[in-house]
Amino acid sequence: xxxxxxxxxxxxxxxxxxxxxxxxxxxxxxxxxxxxxxxxxxxxxxxxxxxxxxxxxxxxxxxxxxxxxxxxxxxxxxxxxxxxxxxxxxxxxxxxxxxxxxxxxxxxxxxxxxxxxxxxxxxxxxxxxxxxxxxxxxxxxxxxxxxxxxxxxxxxxxxxxxxxxxxxxxxxxxxxxxxxxxxxxxxxxxxxxxxxxxxxxxxxxxxxxxxxxxxxxxxxxxxxxxxxxxxxxxxxxxxxxxxxxxxxxxxxxxxxxxxxxxxxxxxxxxxxxxxxxxxxxxxxxxxxxxxxxxxxxxxxxxxxxxxxxxxxxxxxxxxxxxxxxxxxxxxxxxxxxxxxxxxxxxxxxxxxxxxxxxxxxxxxxxxxxxxxxxxxxxxxxxxxxxxxxxxxxxxxxxxxxxxxxxxxxxxxxxxxxxxxxxxxxxxxxxxxxxxxxxxxxxxxxxxxxxxxxxxxxxxxxxxxxxxxxxxxxxxxxxxxxxxxx
Numbered sequence: 106x107x108x109x110x111x112x113x114x115x116x117x118x119x120x121x122x123x124x125x126x127x128x129x130x131x132x133x134x135x136x137x138x139x140x141x142x143x144x145x146x147x148x149x150x151x152x153x154x155x156x157x158x159x160x161x162x163x164x165x166x167x168x169x170x171x172x173x174x175x176x177x178x179x180x181x182x183x184x185x186x187x188x189x190x191x192x193x194x195x196x197x198x199x200x201x202x203x204x205x206x207x208x209x210x211x212x213x214x215x216x217x218x219x220x221x222x223x224x225x226x227x228x229x230x231x232x233x234x235x236x237x238x239x240x241x242x243x244x245x246x247x248x249x250x251x252x253x254x255x256x257x258x259x260x261x262x263x264x265x266x267x268x269x270x271x272x273x274x275x276x277x278x279x280x281x282x283x284x285x286x287x288x289x290x291x292x293x294x295x296x297x298x299x300x301x302x303x304x305x306x307x308x309x310x311x312x313x314x315x316x317x318x319x320x321x322x323x324x325x326x327x328x329x330x331x332x333x334x335x336x337x338x339x340x341x342x343x344x345x346x347x348x349x350x351x352x353x354x355x356x357x358x359x360x361x362x363x364x365x366x367x368x369x370x371x372x373x374x375x376x377x378x379x380x381x382x383x384x385x386x387x388x389x390x391x392x393x394x395x396x397x398x399x400x401x402x403x404x405x406x407x408x409x410x411x412x413x414x415x416x417x418x419x420x421x422x423x424x425x426x427x428x429x430x431x432x433x434x435x436x437x438x439x440x441x442x443x444x445x446x447x448x449x450x451x452x453x454x455x456x457x458x459x460x461x462x463x464x465x466x467x468x469x470x471x472x473x474x475x476x477x478x479x480x481x482x483x484x485x486x487x488x489x490x491x492x493x494x495x496x497x498x499x500x501x502x503x504x505x506x507x508x509x510x511x512x513x514x515x516x517x518x519x520x521x522x523x524x525x526x527x528x529x530x531x532x533x534x535x536x537x538x539x540x541x542x543x544x545x546x547x548x549x550x551x552x553x554x555x556x557x558x559x560x561x562x563x564x565x566x567x568x569x570x571x572x573x574x575x576x577x578x579x580x581x582x583x584x585x586x587x588x589x590x
Contacts, residue, residue, distance in 0.1 A: 129289045129350065133429055134210055134436040138448045142425050146452075148294035149285070149421030157417050160301045167308050168326060174253070175323050178260030182267055186246050188384055190235055194275055196377025197227065198282035199427075199510050200369050205286030206428045206511060209351060210435020221283045221345065222358025223365045228279045232272035239268020259323055266327035273334030280341040286428060287351040296340050304333025375519035376510060382526040389531060390548050393538055401545050404484035407475050412492040415460045415499060422453040423503040427511030434512055439573045442512075446567075449504045457500035465493035484545055491549040495556035502560040505567050512572040521562050530555030 133141040168179050201224040208217035238246070243264040247257055277300070281293040308329030314320030321328065345354045387409070394405040426449030433442040464471070468489035472482045506518045530551050537547025 125291060128291050131288060133288050133432050134438060134441070138429070138441070138444055139452070141429060142422070142445075142448055142452060145285075145288065145290050145425035145428055146422045148290040149424055150418065152281075152290075152294045152297045153417055153421050155297055155301045160305065163305050164308065164326075167305070167312055168323070171312065171322055174255050174259050177253075177256045178247075178263055178323055179326055181256070182247065182260060182264050186249075186264065187267065187271075189381065190231075190271065192377045192380040192384065193231065193373075194228075194278050195380060196373040196375070197224065197231075197369065198278055199376045199515075200372030201279060202282045202286035202424075202428065203372055203431050203511050203513050204369065205283055205352070206288075206431025207435040207513070209287050210432035212436075214351065214353075217287060217351070218353055218355070219358050219362065220365060220369070221352045222354055222360075223362055223369060224279050224283055225276070225354070226359055226361060227366060227369060228275045229272070232275050235271045235275075236269045239265045239271070243268070263323040263327055266324055266331075270327060270331040270334075273331050273338060277334050277337045277341065280338075280345065283345070283352055284341075284350060285424065286431065288428060288432065289350050289352075290425070292344055292350060293341075296337050299340070300333040300337040302333075303336050304330050307332035372510075372513060372515055375515040379519040379522040382523040386526045386531050386534075390534060390552075393535065393548060394545060397538075397544055400478060400480045401484055403476065403478075404472075404481045404488060405545070405548070407472060407481070408485050408488040408492060411471055411489060412464065412496070415457055415464070415496045416503065418460065419453055419457045419499065419503050420507075422449060422456065423507040425449070426453070426504050427507040430508050430511040431513075434573065442573060446504065446508050449508070450501065453504050454500040457496055457503075461493040461496035461500070464489055464496065468493070487546065488549050491553045495553050498553075498556040498560040502556070502563060505560070505563045509563070509567060509572050514572040517566055518563065521566070522559060525555050525559045525562070529558060 128144055131141065131144055133145070165176070168176050201220065204220050205217045208214075208220060244257060244261045247260050247264050281297075284290070284293050306329075308326055310316055310318050311321050311325030311329045312323075313325075342354075344350050345352045347353075391402065391405060395402040426445055429445035429449070430442045433439075433445060468486050469482060472485045472489070476482060476485075506522075509515070509518050533554060534548045534551030537543045537550055538545070539547075541547060543550070
């Protein structure tokens with residue numbers, strides 16, 4: 106009679122893991138780095154395309170059927186009022202990804218699970234605060250944007266719903282960051298596709314009252330999006346609580362741990378502040394361009410949208426590089442962490458330079474797809490030429506700043522970014538545009554100057570190698586006070 110506990114027999118009987126399981130559980134601290142980068146980056150890229158491009162375009166088409174005032178109400182709410190909270194969540198996601206990547210690289214699964222639980226707890230606290238703002242001050246917040254009375258009337262219920270239901274976005278975004286840090290970008294990608302289809306279908310049904318549902322107008326936009334996010338939350342929670350991923354959340358991981366919460370916030374606020382600085386410069390420059398006429402402002406707005414294709418497609422590669430760096434530093438393999446940076450720069454640089462070339466050589470046809478006004482095309486063409494040059498700098502910078510964040514070095518990137526945005530790019534743009542009377546060209550030149558400066562300074566800092574021994578990992582201590590770092 107055979108021994109059922111024989112290890113060899115069990116190994117023979119155990120089925121081979123499928124393709125998706127091998128991808129999700131790949132060990133990124135060994136093996137081919139290019140393959141690891143591809144495994145991590147392709148799903149992130151797919152998620153960016155679905156959530157950032159396809160979803161936004163179809164969503165805008167659905168809202169357009171409600172009229173210009175409805176579009177204004179939705180766009181102003183999403184692009185202005187929600188941006189501060191979006192950047193806070195982005196900062197939190199960067200901190201969570203860095204900590205969990207380091208824990209996974211160290212082989213400390215319990216620390217990774219515990220950090221994930223605290224990230225969810227923090228997301229819940231933020232969601233409550235945002236919801237209270239939406240309940241108490243929806244009209245007041247929308248009024249800050251100086252919208253018309255009609256937009257205020259349409260938009261106030263939308264603002265209230267968006268802020269109350271903001272928890273859906275928070276939990277989906279943070280859970281995706283947790284899984285990305287653990288090396289699983291495939292699961293969030295597949296759920297993102299499902300969320301996009303469900304959300305858009307629900308929006309169509311609720312906006313226009315299909316299949317017997319009430320026609321809710323702009324309120325249907327918020328509720329439809331929440332439907333897709335709710336499905337995502339249920340699926341993601343199933344993944345992280347069932348042991349089907351590298352992160353296995355249990356009830357004990359959700360008990361508040363102020364030491365870990367403090368560590369997450371320490372890594373979260375600098376990236377958030379860094380992005381807020383860039384956002385302020387963009388908002389001010391939009392207002393400056395408005396001073397040169399509606400056509401100049403239209404050209405600038407279209408140019409920004411077109412140029413965003415570069416970061417939208419490049420940032421997933423840079424984020425994959427951050428995961429590789431964090432995991433390999435956790436495994437104490439500094440040499441492989443450096444190699445991860447070089448591989449990331451090669452792949453990311455090739456993509457961004459190709460986008461920059463396309464943006465430069467096809468800038469007039471691209472602008473022509475959005476406007477037939479020759480003055481808008483002329484101003485936009487000049488802007489895209491400068492933006493193409495800026496993207497050549499971004500081909501390096503995006504990888505550098507995400508590498509530093511993935512290593513836990515968040516203070517210097519934040520400080521240099523704020524200084525570059527508020528002390529160089531913004532005053533230089535105002536000086537050239539007004540004092541030197543260069544008009545829109547002054548704003549374009551300042552943007553390029555800022556891209557060059559931030560890239561050079563950040564690259565020099567990274568070359569010192571200080572990020573390879575950054576000690577910000579107290580959250581990875583085990584319960585008995587020892588540390589694996």
